[in-house]
Amino acid sequence: xxxxxxxxxxxxxxxxxxxxxxVFLIIHATPGDPVDAMLxxxxxxxxxxxxxxxxxxxxxxxxxxxxxxxxxxHGDLGQSVHTGEAVFGVVMRxxxxxxxxxxxxxxxxxxxxxPLGLLAAARVGGFVDRACLLVSMLGVSLPNFWLGPMxxxxxxxxxxxxxxxxxxxxxxxxxxxxxxxxxxxGILTRMTRSTVAEILxxxxxxxxxxxxxxxxxxxxxxxxxxxxxxxxxxxxxxxxALLAGSVITETLFxxxxxxxxxxxxxxxxxxxxxxxxxxxxxxxxxLMNLAxxxxxxxxxxxxxxxDDA
Numbered sequence: 181x182x183x184x185x186x187x188x189x190x191x192x193x194x195x196x197x198x199x200x201x202x203v204f205l206i207i208h209a210t211p212g213d214p215v216d217a218m219l220x221x222x223x224x225x226x227x228x229x230x231x232x233x234x235x236x237x238x239x240x241x242x243x244x245x246x247x248x249x250x251x252x253x254h255g256d257l258g259q260s261v262h263t264g265e266a267v268f269g270v271v272m273r274x275x276x277x278x279x280x281x282x283x284x285x286x287x288x289x290x291x292x293x294x295p296l297g298l299l300a301a302a303r304v305g306g307f308v309d310r311a312c313l314l315v316s317m318l319g320v321s322l323p324n325f326w327l328g329p330m331x332x333x334x335x336x337x338x339x340x341x342x343x344x345x346x347x348x349x350x351x352x353x354x355x356x357x358x359x360x361x362x363x364x365x366g367i368l369t370r371m372t373r374s375t376v377a378e379i380l381x382x383x384x385x386x387x388x389x390x391x392x393x394x395x396x397x398x399x400x401x402x403x404x405x406x407x408x409x410x411x412x413x414x415x416x417x418x419x420x421a422l423l424a425g426s427v428i429t430e431t432l433f434x435x436x437x438x439x440x441x442x443x444x445x446x447x448x449x450x451x452x453x454x455x456x457x458x459x460x461x462x463x464x465x466x467l468m469n470l471a472x473x474x475x476x477x478x479x480x481x482x483x484x485x486x487d488d489a
Contacts, residue, residue, distance in 0.1 A: 185474055188470055188473050188474060189470070192466060192467075192470045195466050196463060196466055197249075199459070199462045199463060199466060200248075200249065200252055200459060200463075201245070201249075202462075203455060203458050203459045203462060204244075204245055204248050204455070206458075207451060207454065207455045207458075208241065208244075215228050215231050215232050215235070215237065231261075235258075235261070235451070235452065236258075255268045256268065257271070257452065257455065257456040257459070258452040258455075258456070259452060260445075260450055260452060260453045261448075261449075261450045261451070261452060261453070262448055262450050262453075267452050267453050267455075267456035268456065270441070270453060270456070271438060271441070271453075271456045271457060271460045274436060274437050274438045274440075274441045275437070275438055275460060275464075277347065277435060277436050277437040277438075278423060278426055278430070278437030278438045278439060279423075280353065281353060281356055281357060281360065281426055281429070281430070281435060281437055282360070282419065282422040282423050282426060284353055284357040284361070285356075285357040285358075285360035285361030285364065285422055286361065286364065286415070286419050286422060287361075288357055288358065288361040288365070289361040289362075289364035289365040289368055289418075290368065290415065292365045292369070293316075293364075293365045293366075293367075293368035293369040293371075293372055294368070294372055294404070294411075296312045296315065296316070296365075296369045296372075296373075297312070297368070297369045297370070297371070297372025297373040297376060298372065298376060298399050298400070298403075298404065299312060300312035300313065300369070300372075300373040300377075301372070301373045301374075301375075301376035301377040301380060301399070301403070302380075302395065302399055304377050309373070312369060312373065313369075313370070313373070315366070315369070316365070316366040316367075316369035316370050316373075317366065318366065319362045319363055319365050319366025319367075319369070320363055320366035320367055320370075321366075322362065322363070324359050324360065324363070324428045324429050324432070325428055325432070327358075327359050327362065328355070328356075328359040328428075328429060328432040328433065329432065331355045331358060331359060332344055332355065332432075332433075335355065336355070342354050342355055344433075345432075345433045345434035345435070346433075346434055346435075347435055347436055352433075352435075353435075355433060356429050356430070356432075356433040356435050359429050359432070359433075360422055360426060360429045361422075364415075364418045364419075364421075364422065367414065367418060368411070368414060368415065368418070371410065371411060371414050372407065372411060375407040375410050375411065376399070376403045376404060376407050379402075379403045379406050379407055380398075380399075380403055384402070385398060385402060385403065388402055412472060412475050413472060415472075416468055416469065416471060416472025416473075416475065417468075417469065417472060419468055419472075420464065420465040420468035420469055420472075421465075423438075423461055423464045423465060423468070426438070426439040427439035427440075427442055427443060427461075430443075431443050438457050438460055438461060439461075441453070441457055442454065442457040442458065442461070445457055
């Protein structure tokens with residue numbers, strides 16, 4: 181197990197380096213001059229020259245790249261053009277809010293999807309199965325940019341139960357987490373249903389029934405226990421996607437996370453901050469995939485045995 185974790189961490193290192201390099205190249209390959217975009221066409225040549233020197237854009241691209249990688253080693257992502265704050269500090273200040281939103285949405289999705297998927301798998305082709313599949317299909321089909329405003333119209337403006345936007349209380353996270361987690365709940369419900377239904381046809385399930393095991397025990401312990409590995413994989417991959425997909429949801433609900441910070445930075449043409457935000461989201465996705473691989477091996481005793489051998 182420890183050898184597997186060490187190998188996965190070593191594989192993740194060049195992945196992180198590739199992500200950082202790709203973010204750097206994308207930012208610098210963006211059409212247009214960032215200095216002109218920040219200062220406008222009416223700025224003087226001296227002002228543009230000073231800003232270009234401040235951002236380090238007057239140096240060769242290779243030198244900028246080496247300096248960028250060197251800064252990453254000790255958390256230096258430059259300074260925000262508009263506020264003068266360190267980009268790393270700004271991103272880290274907003275990252276916990278994005279993590280809280282993604283974690284709440286993930287918890288909501290798992291809480292809804294696992295029971296629905298088990299109920300559907302226990303009665304394949306029945307009314308409950310069809311109802312669960314319909315609910316999951318709706319969850320997958322409804323896009324965030326439509327679902328979010330509909331939830332606001334219904335529960336905020338219509339019924340007045342929940343706040344429209346902000347992050348001042350726990351009530352503010354309800355609508356964003358539903359918007360972000362409903363799609364994952366639909367995917368996970370269908371995955372749970374198909375995986376558990378396939379396991380229920382295996383020989384060891386028939387043996388458990390012949391031994392007198394109850395249906396709830398068969399579902400929750402035998403079937404769900406053997407379905408953990410693919411479920412952990414899909415939860416981990418989709419959990420990483422939640423961090424990237426939070427951009428739209430955070431903007432809709434004015435949630436002060438990295439997603440909204442990215443949109444604000446793009447709007448203000450704050451290229452160092454944009455680079456830091458995109459890098460944070462990409463690295464979070466890579467780390468989430470790494471954690472998913474490790475959790476999958478931990479949940480699969482045969483994989484642990486093969487690795488130890």
